[in-house]
Amino acid sequence: MEFMEVVRxxxxxxxxxxxxxPQAKLDRMLEAARLAPSWANGQCWTFVVVTDAxxxxxxxxxxxxWIEEAPAIIAACADPAKSGEKGDQGYYLLDxxxxxxxxxxxxxxxGLGTCWIGWFDEQKAREALGAPKEARVVALTPVGYPDEEPEPRPRKLLGEIVRKDRWS
Ligand SMILES: Cc1cc2nc3c(=O)[nH]c(=O)nc-3n(C[C@H](O)[C@H](O)[C@H](O)COP(=O)(O)O)c2cc1C
Incomplete structure (x- = not known):
């Protein structure tokens, strides 16, 4: 698919x-994640691909x-020590x-569906994954063939979110 079509x-x-x-599809998704940029190229991530019931x-x-019905769940975990900090801002979340x-x-x-999941009990997720205590479980996504076709959610117009040269 053309890039903007994927985004849309x-x-x-x-x-x-x-x-x-199919494993080949999961592999291409994980390869796309592997190629992502990160703070000082620290690549602080570990992706756990869960298919075991x-x-x-x-x-x-x-x-x-509800995410249990998806055939796979991917957990994106970080080791913050492998990322950077600016003041009180930990960059592992951005990575x-x-x-x-x-x-x-x-x-x-x-042609696969996903859903960012940011709200979950991190300790329970860490235990479910058997992840070490220094690992932060940052996000989850179910992965599978969609069984619904959600309408696009509303977005602000460019005129509301873009300013030229200076704020005002
Ligand atoms: C960082 C982040 C965390 C999110 N956490 C959740 C979540 O915990 N549960 C959920 O159902 N959706 C979650 N979402 C999905 C958003 O609700 C969704 O992206 C937004 O409503 C826009 O809809 P769209 O993704 O279909 O365009 C999250 C999205 C992001 C980017």
């Missing part, structure tokens, strides 16, 4: 068909029961945000 077509999908996701159930139990969006756009290009 991506939606947050919250209903999935049970069909498994028990692990999916435990991960869904961290606050989003993960960029890499995860690469992955999510690659999924859209593969």
């Amino acid at each position: 077509r991506r939606r947050s999908v919250r209903k999935y068909r049970p069909d498994p996701v 028990k692990v999916k159930n435990a991960l869904a139990g961290a606050g989003n029961e 993960i945000g960029i890499a995860m969006e690469h992955l999510i756009l690659a999924a859209a290009d593969e």
Whole structure:
């Protein structure tokens, strides 16, 4: 798909068909994440691809029961020590945000649905994944063939969000 078409077509999908996701599609999504830029090229990320029913159930139990129906869930985790800081701002969140969006756009290009999940009990997610205590579980996404076609959500107009040269 042409890049802007991928960007326009991506939606947050919250209903999935049970069909498994072909490994080649997952591999291309993960490759897109691997190529993402990061603070000082620290690549602070680990992506856990969950297809095991028990692990999916435990991960869904961290606050989003509905994600269990997706054939796969990807957890994007960070080691903040491998990223950077500016004042009180930890850049691992940005690193993960960029890499995860690469992955999510690659999924859209593969005809797959995803949904950013930022709200979950991190401790429960860490336990479900067996991740070490220094790992931050930053975001989750279900992955699978969509079983719904959500309408585009509203967006602000460019005129509302862009300023030229100076704020006012
Ligand atoms: C950082 C981030 C966290 C999000 N967390 C959740 C979440 O916990 N649960 C959920 O259902 N959707 C979550 N979303 C999805 C947003 O609600 C969604 O992107 C927004 O409503 C726009 O819809 P669209 O993605 O279909 O364009 C999150 C999105 C982002 C970018």
